Amino acid sequence: MKKPLEDVLRDACERAIKGGELVTTTLPPLFLSVPKEAEHGDLATNVALMLARGEGKSPRAVAETIVRHIQDPGKILAEVTIAGPGFINFRFAPSYWWGCLRECDRAGDAYGRSTVGQGTRVQIEFVSANPTGPLHVGHARGAVTGDALARLLAATGHEVEREYYVNDAGNQMEMLGASTFARYAELCGREVVFPEDGYHGDYIRDLAVTIRKQEGDRWVEADPATARAHMRDQAGAVLLDAIREDVAMLNIGFDAYVSERKLRADGVVDATLAALTERGVVYEADGARWFRSTEFGDDKDRPLVKSGGEFTYFAADIAYHRDKLARGFHRMIDVWGADHHGHVPRMRAALTALGLDASRLEVVLVQVVSLTRAGVPVRMGKRSGSFVTLREVVEEVGADATRFFLLMRKSDAQLEFDLDLARQRTAENPVFYVQYGHARVASIFRQATALGLDRAGISRADTSRLDDTDELALIRSLAQFPETVEHAALEREPHRVVFYLMELAGDFHRYYNRNRILGEDR
Structure with missing residues (x-):
């Protein structure tokens, strides 16, 4: 969405420089952002404020110079205005949005993909x-x-x-072996002193039970160091297999x-x-x-x-x-x-x-995750054995909800995972809110098929009839997806996609609730 306008803006600045109306020889990064208020247009830039000091002019005067040199050969702009001290606001023409919609349809499942990282x-x-x-x-x-x-x-x-x-070497693995051997020896009827810093979870006893069932009591008479090393290797292998199964539950x-x-x-x-x-x-x-x-x-x-x-x-x-x-x-x-x-x-x-x-x-x-249920924090601690496992969370709320909730904040910000909210089938649950939007879209396509509208027919539709404010707002949201994916990848911030999906779902639900979608007149 920003790239065509970046080209127009850069061309205007370069024309002003070439014409001697701007003295700078090096343009700053041309940042374009979505204004908080819709009445301020679709995109805005502060480039005039960044250039003003070096130009010895007011930001507004610099903005006026840039705007005078704007050429729009692709006719993508409906309006260019200057606001406040010198912000330049741009509003795209409806025809630009219709072109974005056609590109979305043309790309299909590849929409949002790019080659920006090719060769890396x-x-x-x-x-x-x-x-x-x-x-x-x-x-x-x-x-x-x-x-x-x-x-x-x-x-x-x-x-x-x-x-x-x-990390299958070092003190933690040795402690796993010592803890498992202690539980194994207990099962064999021996009195043992459990390691002070050992692992106390019930899973340690389960591991010992499995080993004893497979190998009997022979390790209780073996050299202790050899026995602990064997328990370490056996328990570590079982736990690594369990880890593979756990991440697979999240499609990882x-x-x-x-x-x-x-x-x-x-x-x-x-x-x-x-x-x-x-x-x-x-x-x-x-x-x-x-x-x-x-x-x-x-x-x-x-x-x-x-x-x-x-x-x-x-x-x-x-x-x-x-x-x-x-x-x-x-x-x-x-x-x-x-x-x-x-x-x-x-x-x-x-x-x-x-x-x-x-x-x-x-x-x-x-950062850490605070797990809550019924408003009460659920404590986690591997050594104490009181933790809630990944498997338990996925089984309770599902893989989709687990993934979504864990991406709802920037990774370096603490996150509260509300298990009750993740199970709710209401608009308050962001996962349900987004999935319900998808379900509505799927229903529309099923009904369209029943009316004899296939994908090819939709592709040939007259997009110029999509001129309602809600329709253009929804297309605008769709047009932001490729840049959202690119920025999320390059900035290493996957939460941006989650934020985008919640905003897109909101735009779609508003459109759905206010408009008749299927009918002969549309």
């Missing part, structure tokens, strides 16, 4: 929860955000790969699952540590090996190898990101919980220290 390989890593328990609704927000971004980027021509980084899939343990076994972490050491940014202190991250703006140096010889999570994560860049991705987008915000600068520091382009890493932070 993007890897999106999201969810990446430790396989130590079921996913909860907080994980679900990261899952939905990452998947929505992947779909938007694909729709705008990017080559996209979705990846899940499996991954192109690859990358194992942290395999990266370590394959020497990828060792090679990365060697590369950092060769660059002189690693030193030893207190029996550990440290990354000189303060040399790259961090507030303190970070450990890479513990005094006991184990790699830290940070060391493995550096290796993983180095591996991603080696695979040829132009951009790598990580979707992380907001509590990982401090990890962002140190990861960029590590990539810079390796001589890599840290600007190719983008991190989308996802």
Whole structure:
């Protein structure tokens, strides 16, 4: 919707410059926005206000100069006015909107798709929860955000790969093994002291029951370290399969699952540590090996190898990101919980220290979700066992509602998920409101077919008869979809599509309620 007008506006400014009426030689970005009030037109720009100081004129005088030079060879404009201190307001001609409607019909299911990202390989890593328990609704927000971004980027021509980084090494996995073994030993009649920091959820007992049913009591007499490692591997595999099933409930899939343990076994972490050491940014202190991250703006140096010889999570994560860049991705987008915000600068520091382009890493932070039912907060906590799982939420409100609600706020803003509202079949429920609009449209098409109107007939319709205010407003909303998709993709803000759908549904419901749609006179 904005592109044709951007061309007209840029041409007018360049004509004014060429004619000596504007002294600037470099135009600022030509921002066009939808005015809050419909009477101010369809689009407006503040370019005159941005140029005024350099021109030594009032913004209004600059606006008048620009407007004088506007040429409209495509006859897309009905009116151009100057408002306030120097805003230029544009109103499109009805014929422009009719052309937009014809383009929407011509494109069909491809409407909104573009090639703006063609030739760009993007890897999106999201969810990446430790396989130590079921996913909860907080994980679900990261899952939905990452998947929505992947779909938007694909729709705008990017080559996209979705990846899940499996943190299957380290203390959390060892605690999973210890917790599962403790429950297993209890089932075998042994008295045990449950790990103080262990996982207490009922799912741990379920895992132990399954292992005992399959393998009997033999592990209770085995070497404890060997038994715990076996329980860790068995429980981790079962939980990772459950995670795959959980995200599939939300119509989410991954192109690859990358194992942290395999990266370590394959020497990828060792090679990365060697590369950092060769660059002189690693030193030893207190029996550990440290990354000189303060040399790259961090507030303190970070450990890479513990005094006991184990790699830290940070060391493995550096290796993983180095591996991603080696695979040829132009951009790598990580979707992380907001509590990982401090990890962002140190990861960029590590990539810079390796001589890599840290600007190719983008991190989308996802804030917490407050789950409520009947107005009462529902607590979540994986270790306590009192959390509500992603699966429970999807089974209660459905996959569509879950995805929609989790995208109703910008990802870095906290979000309240009202389970009661998500189940309501009223206009107060935004999911129902949008879906009801779709149902009404589907009903119209069914009735049109019954009247003998096929798609080809609709395509040949006289769009000039769509001159009612409500009709033009609805076409205007439809025309905004391609730019909404593009901006949501490029700005990494999938919530923009949700906002758009709610506004589009509102415009359609108003039109539907005020107008007769099917009839011989239309």
